[in-house]
Amino acid sequence: xxxxxxxxxxxxxxxxxxxxxxxxxxxxxxxxxxxxxxxxxxxxxxxxxxxxxxxxxxxxxxxxxxxxxxxxxxxxxxxxxxxxxxxxxxxxxxxxxxxxxxxxxxxxxxxxxxxxxxxxxxxxxxxxxxxxxxxxxxxxxxxxxxxxxxxxxxxxxxxxxxxxxxx
Numbered sequence: 001x002x003x004x005x006x007x008x009x010x011x012x013x014x015x016x017x018x019x020x021x022x023x024x025x026x027x028x029x030x031x032x033x034x035x036x037x038x039x040x041x042x043x044x045x046x047x048x049x050x051x052x053x054x055x056x057x058x059x060x061x062x063x064x065x066x067x068x069x070x071x072x073x074x075x076x077x078x079x080x081x082x083x084x085x086x087x088x089x090x091x092x093x094x095x096x097x098x099x100x101x102x103x104x105x106x107x108x109x110x111x112x113x114x115x116x117x118x119x120x121x122x123x124x125x126x127x128x129x130x131x132x133x134x135x136x137x138x139x140x141x142x143x144x145x146x147x148x149x150x151x152x153x154x155x156x157x158x159x160x161x162x163x164x165x166x167x
Contacts, residue, residue: 001043001164003025003042004027005029005030006058007030007049010050010057013050013111013149014111021046021048021161032058039069042072043072045073046076046157051079051080055094059096062096074103075105076105077107080111081111107160110146114145114147127142
């Protein structure tokens with residue numbers, strides 16, 4: 001089976017995870033903004049997206065290619081500061097079609113937020129959000145940033161790839 005990695009990244013965390021997955025699997029990786037790819041050439045997909053303002057940045061691309069994607073196995077990885085759980089599941093449900101969610105294998109990866117690299121607008125939005133956030137740890141992360149990048153966290157994705165190849 002031929003697979004490929006499709007991702008969108010704003011500040012680099014999702015791209016770094018895609019690169020680590022590509023290195024470990026030998027699969028090609030494509031930034032969906034480059035448009036130098038043909039999804040029809042692949043038997044399964046690994047799709048990665050950051051969560052920005054409670055939505056997946058890759059949501060429009062997925063909706064555009066949904067007919068091709070929904071006929072094949074999908075590993076989806078989200079990248080954010082939020083851990084796996086109800087809040088993250090709600091953001092995904094608000095971003096993606098149910099037909100996609102019901103068939104994808106989701107892996108939640110924790111990302112990186114370096115305040116000095118954020119746009120002025122993003123820094124201001126995080127500052128405002130931190131004032132309304134009832135979770136003190138999350139509020140602190142919004143103000144100070146965080147770095148949870150971990151190469152080992154892609155292991156569940158690598159295991160799924162091996163399952164797809166064996167099928």
